[in-house]
Amino acid sequence: MKQRRSYAQVLINAPYLLWAAIFILVPLFIVAYYAFTDASGAFTMANIKELANYKQTFWISIKYALIATAITFVIAYPFAYFMSKKSAAKQQMMMLLVMLPMWMNLLIRTYSWMNILERNGIINNLLGMMGLGPWKMIGTAGAVILGMVYNYLPYMILPIYTIMSKIDNSLLEAADDLGAHSFAKLRHIIWPLSLPGVISGIAMVFVPSISTFYISQKLGGGKIMLIGDTIERQIQTAYNYNLGAAISLVLMVFVLISMAVMNRFADDDGEGGGMIV
Amino acid sequence: MSEIKNIIELKDICMEFDGEMVLDHLNLAIKDGEFVTLLGRSGCGKTTTLRIIAGFLNPVSGQVLFDSKEINGVPPYQRPVNTIFQRYALFPHYNVYENIAFGLRLRKVPEAEIKERVEEMLRFVNLQGFEKRSVTHLSGGQQQRVAIARAVINKPKVLLLDEPLSALDLQLRKDMQVELKNIQKKLGITFIYVTHDQEEALSMSDTVVVMNEGKVQQIGTPIEIYNEPQNAFVADFIGESNILDGVMPCDFTARFAGHDFDCLDKGFAPNEPVDVVVRPEDVDIVPVVRGMLKGEVTSVTFRGVHFEIIVDIDGFKWMIQTTDEHHVGDVVGLYIEPDAIHVMKKSQYSGKYGDYSSYSDELEQLSELTEDEEE
Amino acid sequence: MNKFFDRFLTAAVYVFLYAPLLVMVFFSFNEGRSTSVFTGFSLRWYAELFSSSDTITALKNTLVLALLSATIATVLGTMAAVGIDGMRNKWLNSAVMTTTNIPMMNPDIVTGVSLMLLFVFVGRLMGLATSLSFITLLIAHVTFNLPYVILNVMPKLRQVDRRLPEAAMDLGCTPRQAFFKVVLPSIRSGVLAAFLMAFTLSLDDFVISYYTNGSGFQTLPLMIFSMTKKTVKPDMYALSSVIFITILLLLILVNVLQARSERDAKGAK
Numbered sequence: 075m076k077q078r079r080s081y082a083q084v085l086i087n088a089p090y091l092l093w094a095a096i097f098i099l100v101p102l103f104i105v106a107y108y109a110f111t112d113a114s115g116a117f118t119m120a121n122i123k124e125l126a127n128y129k130q131t132f133w134i135s136i137k138y139a140l141i142a143t144a145i146t147f148v149i150a151y152p153f154a155y156f157m158s159k160k161s162a163a164k165q166q167m168m169m170l171l172v173m174l175p176m177w178m179n180l181l182i183r184t185y186s187w188m189n190i191l192e193r194n195g196i197i198n199n200l201l202g203m204m205g206l207g208p209w210k211m212i213g214t215a216g217a218v219i220l221g222m223v224y225n226y227l228p229y230m231i232l233p234i235y236t237i238m239s240k241i242d243n244s245l246l247e248a249a250d251d252l253g254a255h256s257f258a259k260l261r262h263i264i265w266p267l268s269l270p271g272v273i274s275g276i277a278m279v280f281v282p283s284i285s286t287f288y289i290s291q292k293l294g295g296g297k298i299m300l301i302g303d304t305i306e307r308q309i310q311t312a313y314n315y316n317l318g319a320a321i322s323l324v325l326m327v328f329v330l331i332s333m334a335v336m337n338r339f340a341d342d343d344g345e346g347g348g349m350i351v
Numbered sequence: 352m353s354e355i356k357n358i359i360e361l362k363d364i365c366m367e368f369d370g371e372m373v374l375d376h377l378n379l380a381i382k383d384g385e386f387v388t389l390l391g392r393s394g395c396g397k398t399t400t401l402r403i404i405a406g407f408l409n410p411v412s413g414q415v416l417f418d419s420k421e422i423n424g425v426p427p428y429q430r431p432v433n434t435i436f437q438r439y440a441l442f443p444h445y446n447v448y449e450n451i452a453f454g455l456r457l458r459k460v461p462e463a464e465i466k467e468r469v470e471e472m473l474r475f476v477n478l479q480g481f482e483k484r485s486v487t488h489l490s491g492g493q494q495q496r497v498a499i500a501r502a503v504i505n506k507p508k509v510l511l512l513d514e515p516l517s518a519l520d521l522q523l524r525k526d527m528q529v530e531l532k533n534i535q536k537k538l539g540i541t542f543i544y545v546t547h548d549q550e551e552a553l554s555m556s557d558t559v560v561v562m563n564e565g566k567v568q569q570i571g572t573p574i575e576i577y578n579e580p581q582n583a584f585v586a587d588f589i590g591e592s593n594i595l596d597g598v599m600p601c602d603f604t605a606r607f608a609g610h611d612f613d614c615l616d617k618g619f620a621p622n623e624p625v626d627v628v629v630r631p632e633d634v635d636i637v638p639v640v641r642g643m644l645k646g647e648v649t650s651v652t653f654r655g656v657h658f659e660i661i662v663d664i665d666g667f668k669w670m671i672q673t674t675d676e677h678h679v680g681d682v683v684g685l686y687i688e689p690d691a692i693h694v695m696k697k698s699q700y701s702g703k704y705g706d707y708s709s710y711s712d713e714l715e716q717l718s719e720l721t722e723d724e725e726e
Numbered sequence: 727m728n729k730f731f732d733r734f735l736t737a738a739v740y741v742f743l744y745a746p747l748l749v750m751v752f753f754s755f756n757e758g759r760s761t762s763v764f765t766g767f768s769l770r771w772y773a774e775l776f777s778s779s780d781t782i783t784a785l786k787n788t789l790v791l792a793l794l795s796a797t798i799a800t801v802l803g804t805m806a807a808v809g810i811d812g813m814r815n816k817w818l819n820s821a822v823m824t825t826t827n828i829p830m831m832n833p834d835i836v837t838g839v840s841l842m843l844l845f846v847f848v849g850r851l852m853g854l855a856t857s858l859s860f861i862t863l864l865i866a867h868v869t870f871n872l873p874y875v876i877l878n879v880m881p882k883l884r885q886v887d888r889r890l891p892e893a894a895m896d897l898g899c900t901p902r903q904a905f906f907k908v909v910l911p912s913i914r915s916g917v918l919a920a921f922l923m924a925f926t927l928s929l930d931d932f933v934i935s936y937y938t939n940g941s942g943f944q945t946l947p948l949m950i951f952s953m954t955k956k957t958v959k960p961d962m963y964a965l966s967s968v969i970f971i972t973i974l975l976l977l978i979l980v981n982v983l984q985a986r987s988e989r990d991a992k993g994a995k
Contacts, residue, residue, distance in 0.1 A: 082901060083812060090806030090872070094825050097869040101840035102828075108843050153739050156732040168736075170981075175743050177973040178750075179930055181950050182966040185958065186746035189753070189761050196749065196762050224742065244440035247407055250427040251434045252454035252505065262453070266444045277831075285833030288932075292954070302835050309839060309937065319843060326836045333831055 105326070108319030121320035128304060128321065135300040138215065139284035142222035143230075146279050147272070149223075150230035154271075155264070157231075158238040165239065169232075176228045181288060184221055188292045191217055213295030221289040222279075229278035237271030238264065273336050281329055301325050357419070358383040358509060358541050359404060364413035366399055366565075373399050374410070375565040381509075381543060382558075386535050388544045390552040391562035392588075397545045400562070401511050404543065406430045417508075428457075432509040433502035438518055439494045441486040447473075447497055448482040454505040472500040475534075491519050495527060499534065509541040516551065528555055549589050553577065561585050582695055586628040587704040593634075593669050594704045597627040597694070605694050608664060610643055612687060616694035626695050631672040633691030636660070642684015648677050661707055668706040747970070754963035761960055771964040780949070781965065788929060788945040791860075795867035796924035802868070803875025803924075804917055808905070810876070811883045830873045838937030841866045845938065859940035866938040867931065871924035878923060882916030883909075915983060922980045926973060 112118045157168050175183065190196045191211040201207035211217050241264065249263045287302030294300075301321060308318035359381040366374035374396045381387050389397040402408045403415060406427035415423050422430060433454075441450050451472055455465045473479050476496035481489075486497060495515060502510060515531075516524045532555050535542045546552055552559050553573040561568040561576060561584075569581040580586035583594050597607030602617035607627045619625060639645050646664035660671045662683060669685065677683060757766035775781055806826075813819040829837050842858070845865075849857020886909055894904040910917075932947035939948065946969065953962050 083809065086805050087809035087813075090802055090809065091822065093802060093869070093872070094822070097841065097844070097865060098825055098828050101837075101844040104843045104847050105836075105840045107847075149735070149739060152731070153735055156736060171740060172743070174974070174977070175747060177926065177930065177977060178747060178970050179932065179947055179950060179966065181932055181947060181954060182750060182962070182969075183746055185954050185962070186750045190746060190749060192762070194762055199762060224746070227739070227743070242440065244436045244438065245442060247405075247427070248434070248436055248440035248442070248501075249453070250407070251405060251432075252501065253428045253457040254453075255426070255428050258457055262457075263442065281831070281833050285835045287835065288951075302833075305835055305839060309842070315843060315846065318839060322836050322839045326832060329833060329836075330831065 102326070105319045105323050108316050109323045110320075112316060118316075121316050124317055125320060125324060128301075131299055131301055131304055132324075134298070135284050135302075138219055138222065138300065139280050142219050142226070142283045143276055143280045145219070145223050146227050146230040147276065150227060150234055150275065151272070154231050154235035154238055155260075157235055158241075169235065172228050172231050180225055183225060184289050184292050187217075187221055187224060188212065191220075191293065212293060213297045215298065217293040217295075218290050218298055218300075221293040222283045222286065225289065226279040226282055229282075230275040233271040233274040233278065234268060235271075237268050241267050273339070277333055277336060280332070284329070285325060355382045355384065357381060358417065359543075360414075360416040360419075361400070361403070362414040362416065364400075364403065364410045364415070366396070366403065366408065366410050373565050374403075377413070377565065377567060379560065379567060379570075381541060383508075384539055384541055386532065386542045386544065386555060386557045387560060388546060388552040388556040388558070389560050389562055390546060390549060390588075391568075392547055395562045396565040397547075397562050398513055401434075401513055401543060401545050404509070405432060405434050405511050431507055432511055433505055433507040434511040434513065435495075435498050435502055435515045437513045437515070439498040439515075441494055441497055441501070443485075443487050445486070446482065447478065447484050447486055447489070450486055450497055451500045451504055453501060458505075468504055469500075472504045475503075476500045492523050492527065495519065499531075503534075503538065507540065509543060510535075510538075512542060512544045514546055515544075516546075516548075524551075531555065553589070561588065563588070578693075580628060580693065580695065582698040582700055583626045583628070583704050584698070584700040586626075586693070586695070587700075591631045591670055591672075592704070593629045593631065593706065595627045595629070595667065595706075596702075597625050598622050599625055599694060603689075605692055608644055608667065612643065612692055613689040614692040614694060615690055616692070619694070619696075624697055626697060626701050628693040628695065629669075629687060629691055631659070631670040632657075633687065634669065634671045634673075635686040635688075636662075636671060636673055636675065636677060637684045637686045639682060639684040642686055644685040646683065646685065648679050648681045648683060651677060651679055670707045750963045751967050751970075753960050754967045756960045759959050761958055761963060771959070771961040772968075775961050775964045775968070778961075780944070784944045784946045784949045787943055788947075791864065791867060791945060792925050792928035795864055795871055795928045796921050798864075799868045799871035799875050799924045800917060800921040803872050803920060804879050804913075806872070807876050807879040807883055808909075811880065826873045826876055829870050834870075834933040835937075837870060838866070838934040841869065841934070842937040856940060858938060860943045863935060863939040863943060866934050867928045870931070870934055871927055874923050874927060875920040878920035879913060879916045882913040886912045915986070918983055919980060922976060922983075926976055929969075929973070 109121055110117055110119070112120065157165055160168070188195070192198070193208055193210065193212070195211075197211070198208040201209065245263055245267075246259060249259045254262060284300075285302045286300065287306045290298050290300045290303055305318050305321050305325070308314045308321065357380045359379075361377055361379040364374050364377040364379075365372070377396070377400065379400070389400055391397045399408065403410050406422075406425060409424065414421055417431070442453065445453070448469055451469045452465050455468065460468075469482075470479075473481065476499055478493065478496055478500070481493070481497075486494060489497065498515070512531075516527050519527060528551060531542075531544075544552075544555065553576070556573055558570060559573055559576045560570050563584050569576060569585045571579070576585065577589055580589060580592075586592040586594055595607045597605050599616070599619040600606055600611065600622055602619075603614060605612050605614045605616065605625070605627055644664050646662040646669070648660055649663050649668070650659075650661040652659040654672075657672045657674050658676060660673060660677055662669045662671060662685065664685070671685070753761045753764065754771055755767050755769065756764050757768040757770065758764075810819060810822055813822070832840075841862070845857045845862045890908050890912065891899075891901070891904040894908040895901065899907060930947065932951060935945055935948055936951065939945070946965070950962060950965070
């Protein structure tokens with residue numbers, strides 16, 4: 075009986091385990107393999123050394139992604155807070171309206187912004203009617219960051235709202251009862267309890283922001299190169315898979331490490347040992 | 352004995368949710384230092400009353416007085432009352448120490464004093480050494496103690512308790528009843544306690560407030576409430592009762608079940624229709640010749656200390672509790688002492704309660720279950 | 727003050743979120759060729775869209791790919807969820823879950839590039855001229871859909887009363903019959919939601935497809951990408967509006983299904 079059970083167990087697990095090994099784990103090693111070899115397959119450190127030339131690109135990508143993440147947080151946190159205070163029907167409606175644009179293809183959403191911001195675009199047309207402009211917006215850091223904020227704002231709102239709506243109302247009443255006015259309540263109860271949502275929101279905005287190439291291509295007007303653009307160029311245009319792999323490898327390691335650090339940070343704070351003042 | 356002042360008064364309070372009247376011109380005065388219980392079924396308005404006192408709800412109309420000063424509109428965090436919540440509402444992100452220190456921290460009490468007072472509180476509720484424990488890993492009884500310590504450390508004038516024992520199992524509940532009563536005595540402050548459990552109310556309180564449909568039905572000591580119910584609702588809700596239609600031909604005589612009984616009540620109009628309540632333990636089963644009433648035993652249930660016997664008299668099923676054994680089919684007589692007969696004016700509840708014709712153990716257990724789940 | 731801030735912020739966020747979508751829908755009805763100057767109402771771009779064989783092919787390709795990848799991912803993922811749920815070995819369990827999470831944590835571009843490099847590597851080993859094809863695209867889509875399927879099915883599976891399959895076996899079912907007759911019906915709504923989610927993710931994917939598709943198999947997002955490399959005519963907006971409406975309908979369907987399964991769950995109480 076036991077034998078048959080484990081036989082069934084293997085049978086049901088095997089296909090996925092095989093799939094996950096071949097198509098999730100092995101590709102990561104292949105990336106590393108390409109990063110440390112040249113076109114002929116011989117071991118080399120050249121690709122890694124080459125990365126030094128892309129220091130500026132990495133720095134700009136991190137900077138833009140951080141700024142975009144910070145802005146989405148500043149908008150999303152109060153928005154989610156206000157939303158969680160509304161009636162159930164209203165909350166559901168608002169949530170649906172936040173998610174809806176996410177289902178529009180990112181390419182189109184971004185392209186539409188290009189239409190709004192470009193030299194002959196909608197804003198400049200309107201300005202022109204008033205005798206102003208035209209202003210140059212495409213190709214600025216502001217436009218690229220705006221594109222990131224626009225595309226990933228729902229990813230920040232969603233987890234923060236979800237966790238806020240789960241905070242037991244009696245905890246807020248208890249804080250009230252023990253002498254907390256609204257700001258103290260926000261600081262001592264809502265903020266620490268919503269932190270896990272904030273952490274996952276940050277991850278969900280930061281990761282796609284730092285790795286995007288389409289947003290920078292369209293709204294950066296070809297002048298702003300991010301990590302994603304560099305990878306795309308090496309793979310799709312220059313056919314330098316080895317350098318592309320090296321950049322991807324660094325991006326992946328950077329992202330996984332920052333996620334691990336953030337999760338650790340969230341865990342430490344969730345332990346309940348911290349002082350409140 | 353000197354006059355004890357009222358610490359909390361509710362004057363003509365009305366409250367509604369979504370157009371539904373929850374509190375209907377409620378008046379209530381609570382004396383300083385008392386253990387007061389608001390008792391009633393779920394939906395009777397008892398929790399709403401508590402939340403109005405705490406400041407979580409504002410009444411549609413009426414006054415809330417604290418120490419004779421109106422406190423309508425004063426937010427909860429400025430009221431000198433604290434609450435023990437139904438499921439304790441302990442902050443999951445703080446340990447035991449920080450939960451208890453919460454109120455003092457907000458008042459910017461110096462750290463050294465906080466430490467001293469938290470430790471004193473931990474001793475008080477018997478949780479020494481639990482400072483660093485996470486509250487999510489405590490047992491129900493321990494969580495309960497943390498909740499008490501967290502509230503009491505702020506030295507409230509009044510402690511509000513919203514069904515604090517409903518999440519505990521039976522044995523722990525009994526222990527905590529005794530402990531809560533002791534805590535109240537030691538602190539000497541007013542406790543306002545909300546429950547739907549009549550045994551809990553009778554055993555702990557100085558004063559019981561029976562509520563139904565947003566109105567106070569009766570206020571009194573547990574003994575008064577049990578022995579002198581003011582209307583059919585209270586009689587039915589507190590303990591078991593046989594409730595009969597009757598009239599008062601004259602003072603000290605009640606006529607019901609086709610018989611005139613001597614009783615202790617007076618002051619009714621001649622032949623005024625009344626409700627008559629007789630507790631099951633106050634009815635004696637006697638041989639038919641000595642009985643005032645005669646009937647047949649239709650059901651006998653052994654309850655340990657006593658038997659519960661249903662006797663059918665002209666179609667009305669009486670419940671009788673006695674230590675003597677009888678058998679189904681026996682024809683017996685009933686005897687009732689004058690002081691066992693409680694006569695009360697007809698109220699809106701008359702006719703809603705009566706005999707035990709639909710009585711069965713199963714039904715009773717079912718209704719208890721559903722009541723526990725509510726609120 | 728708080729109230730004012732609340733209203734202002736809420737309104738501002740929605741204007742921000744919907745402005746570009748309104749621009750898109752609005753200019754899809756433009757008579758002229760511009761996507762920023764409106765010259766008059768017309769449906770010509772919609773007509774042109776549906777008469778273009780490229781678009782129809784891309785649409786067909788996208789649907790075929792989404793349907794196939796969602797089906798494979800749902801079957802494989804549901805099996806995986808059942809398997810992982812029954813794993814006694816804690817270490818193995820967490821190792822498998824961590825692996826499952828990798829495609830969700832990794833940037834899409836890294837997932838795309840890593841799969842592409844795998845295909846290229848294997849293709850070279852086998853001496854193929856072109857290593858990327860419809861098959862590689864399908865594999866990539868199944869791979870990124872799998873974690874979402876597993877995460878949708880797992881919670882439902884945990885809700886299933888352990889005694890249900892035992893009761894079924896007690897009444898004479900083989901373990902396999904117990905699964906199909908008792909367990910699967912109880913997690914049906916989760917499986918369906920997983921399928922629809924995988925379907926929409928696949929419809930919407932650009933980045934991973936961009937790296938793993940072979941030439942000659944164009945999906946809609948890929949087509950949009952190549953269209954936006956040139957100056958865009960309103961036909962792309964018409965196409966986008968159509969996609970948007972389709973996804974909207976799917977989303978409503980998912981919501982209705984979820985509401986129904988919640989109601990079922992309540993009714994079962």
